[in-house]
Amino acid sequence: MKGYYEPRSSSSCAACKFLKRRCIPNCIFAPYFRSDECKKFAKVHKVFGASNVSKILVEVPEEQREDTVNSLAYEAEARLRDPVYGCIGAIALLQRKMVELQHDLAIAKDRLARYATAAATATTTPSNSTSHDAFFNGHDFHGR
Amino acid sequence: MKGYYEPRSSSSCAACKFLKRRCIPNCIFAPYFRSDECKKFAKVHKVFGASNVSKILVEVPEEQREDTVNSLAYEAEARLRDPVYGCIGAIALLQRKMVELQHDLAIAKDRLARYATAAATATTTPSNSTSHDAFFNGHDFHGR
Structure with a gap:
């Protein structure tokens, strides 16, 4: 029955849930993709790929990572809505x-x-x- | 000596050259990444990944694929220039x-x-x- 099973891990971030992997304490995605933000991660992953997002996050200073994720999420959303032009x-x-x-x-x-x-x-x-x-x-x- | 060796295949598109694979007649990338546009492909690949770009191209009608590649190239360029905000x-x-x-x-x-x-x-x-x-x-x- 639906709702009888616990999610994979209630403390896993949305990225690790989506990628079906254990969420480690220093997970690069965890601060920006909360457990309940699976859709946000799925969109970003579909357009940029988890690996590219991770590389971009590592590249920017920690205090700018939230802005980075938000801009990536905005771009991904736009590209999924309009595959030809995206946010252009x-x-x-x-x-x-x-x-x-x-x-x-x-x-x-x-x-x-x-x-x-x-x-x-x-x-x-x-x-x-x-x-x-x-x-x-x-x-x-x-x-x- | 530089210039003595032929490139991998003079008829390969920039994507196939970059990905070091044989460029087939119906290559999805070939019409939009000419043999001499390696930098264009490298940028798009670095930000979106070849697989995601290919999926997006398959999804849009053929007559809109050039616009799609151009908008992806613009977005990729902006993201590489400004990893935090990109074209946002x-x-x-x-x-x-x-x-x-x-x-x-x-x-x-x-x-x-x-x-x-x-x-x-x-x-x-x-x-x-x-x-x-x-x-x-x-x-x-x-x-x-």
Whole structure:
């Protein structure tokens, strides 16, 4: 019956459980793949392989290993969701959005510069207020 | 003497050369790791492992395999350059830049809205041109 059997070892980390091996006291994975984080390890293992993850962890200082595991988990998740582009898809999307924002900001700055010029002119020739309207109707942000 | 010996097989792809195996006609790697692209394969292999790369390639349609290899190569390159954050570092940087741009755009839009209000008022009461100056000195983009 389901639930009658103890898991392999309740103190084993998720990596050692997954790899069906004894979890030693200095296990490189144990601090970052808790016993209940089997899915997290499975994803990272499927994309990078346990051996490569272990090599990367050994290479970085201990205080940066948690960040390393989190970034690997994020990348693995993205690659499993989108096998073609992985997290490069997110980078491409952000770059597109940035180009749009830069474009909108350039338009806004241009409009502001024209307003400033019009305002400066208005202080010397108070009657030319129609130039504001002409400028104001000249540009539009793209639908936002 | 260097250059006297032929490479293992001049028709082998970079993957098969690297893995020291015979390159078969339907080799999954051959179309994407040309004979002279050993470094590209070495990087992808170091981060993902040849077996995982092969599994991913089998999983995606043939017409998307080139994009897949390119995105894997980009990710591998980023991870080797920055073992802690890999290409997640690029994502974080783009997100910070986006937040800055959104902030600047919000300020610009706010300034434009105030200019528009001031301009509308100016058309009805031509003498209040000083309100433009007061607004214009009130905000600043952050140093750009």
